[in-house]
Amino acid sequence: MQPPVRPVRVAPDTYLVDAMLFDTPGALSAYVLDADRPVLVDAGTADRTDRLLGALDALTIDPADIEAILVSHVHLDHAGGAGELARRCENATVYVHERGYDYVTDAANLDYLRASVDEVTGMDDPYGVPEVVPEDRTVAVSGGETLDLGDHTLRLVDAPGHAPHHYAVFDETTRALFTIDSTGTHxxxxxxPSTxxxxxxxxxxxxxxxxRDLDPSVNxxxxxxPGGDDPVSELDAYAALLPEWVELVGDLAAERGEDVGAIVDALDERWRSPTTERDVAGVLANR
Structure with missing residues (x-):
């Protein structure tokens, strides 16, 4: 049985929603910004849209009042729920990076994305079956755009690396920075590392x-x-961690060949996360 939806305040007017990836608490987060014109930051998986809709209910926000659904990137743990949420939040505009736009608005491309997830995970639709997002309600962004929400102003920031179609969201009013996956897993x-x-x-x-140049109040x-009390140092720490991670994987590949399983087995606990195999594969592909 899933725990009840209890949005947690993490910055002024900003609430964390546990999106319950694979029914696991503390594995995937999305956010609600309860501004004059409210927004959702990320859409979660297609099979857990009830978590975000439940958060809106708990915060007494009418889904019809949602101004925007900000899809940070089109990996289906973050974008899978966008189509259904757009249907349920009937007046919302969906914002997707221009490099990922076609993967959520075109049925054939979305099917390709689903198939790639199935192949990587060895599961059939592990995040549920996503709905196509209507093109006439979707805006392609590249970074630099701003959204006026009345009492909050958001800036969208191009944030590739983890994925080429990733953007971050900076609340210029509170300086909260929705880094999502662009600066790792916390x-x-x-x-x-998330690579x-x-x-x-x-x-x-x-x-x-x-x-880092945005000088955020929280990641x-x-x-x-949310991250810790020193978000700028946290960004610096991730910038230092990434080259160390890449060098370590490269050294282990030189010793053991480009065998993902063998490399993962050689890693100590410092590097182990639920996505370690995937992250090793990403480094090897970038060599």
Whole structure:
């Protein structure tokens, strides 16, 4: 049985929603910004849209009042629920990076994305079956855009590296920064690399620099929740961690060949996360 939806305040007017990836608490987060014109940041999986809709109910926000659904990137743990949420939040505009736009608005491309997830996970539709997002309600963005929500102003920031179709969301009013997956995974106070194919080290380091310059008040991750009390140092730490991770995987590949399983077996606990195999594969593909 799933726990009840209890949005947690993580910044002024900003609430964390546990999106219950694989029915696991603390594995995937989405966010509600309860502004004059409210928004959802990320859409979660197609099979757990009830979590976000439940959060709106708990916050007494009418889905019809949602101004925007901000899809940070089109990996289906973050974008899978966008189609249904757009249907349920009938007046919302969906914002997707221009490099990922076709994967959520075109049925054939969305089917290709689903098939790639099935292949990687070895499961059939592990995130549920996503609905296509209507083109006439979707805006392609590239970074630099701003959204006026009345009492909050959001800036969209191009944030490639983890994925080429990733953007971050910076609340200029509170300086909360929705980094989502662009600066890694943050679990129990520890940072882990998040480097799936087609991971790009140079692009990710440039993203860390770009986000650092915003001087955020808090980093809000997709896996999972808010970071620590020194968000700028946290971004610096991730920029230092990434090259170390890439070098380590490269050294192990030189010793053991490009065998993902053998490399994962050689890693100590510092590097182990639920996505370690995928993240090793991303580094190997970028060599």
């Amino acid at each position: 679990v129990d106070g520890r940072l882990y 799936p194919p087609p991971f790009d080290l140079d692009a990710n380091l440039a993203t860390c620099d770009r986000l 809000l991750y997709g896996h999972f929740g």
